[in-house]
Amino acid sequence: MKNTLVSTCIALRKLFSCVVIFLASVGLLIAAPGVAQAQTGEPTPKLAGDLVFFEGNDCTQNIVFSYDSSKPANDNCQQGGECNGDNDEARSLKILGLAQSGTLIGVFDDPNGGTQDDFSYILTQGAPLGPDVCVGTFEKSTTTPRYLITHQHNNGLDGKISHVTIIPNYGR
Structure with missing residues (x-):
């Protein structure tokens, strides 16, 4: 025993x-x-936030960068910020369930965030702690329970993101 x-x-x-x-x-x-x-020795994804940008459409392929929905950002992807080094890479966005409602996300073809070329604004909405949702393309205006996207088309935005803006608590 x-x-x-x-x-x-x-x-x-x-x-x-x-x-x-x-x-x-x-x-x-x-x-x-x-x-x-x-x-x-293995690469780790750039995952520090609840707004996760992917290399492929429909939230596929590699994670290229992420942002925190509670922190403001105004980043030229050619010069700095979370998207630095990943200019012209992102094609889709996953909004994680923890993302703050009322966050405005701007994605622009112009590295200075200008609106003379392609751009989209995405506004998160709905209750916090909702399900993760995928914005499969930046090139389509649509409304869902978790986000609203408004797109201005010129010659294509997917894979051409050069500037990202995050505005928490937009309009509050």
């Missing part, structure tokens, strides 16, 4: 150690993705 109890305790300690290591690894990936990348 004593050997069985000792064996059980040893097995539980090993299991507990594995769980602690796993949880620490997950915490490291969330809190310090750059450190995790340096340790594993």
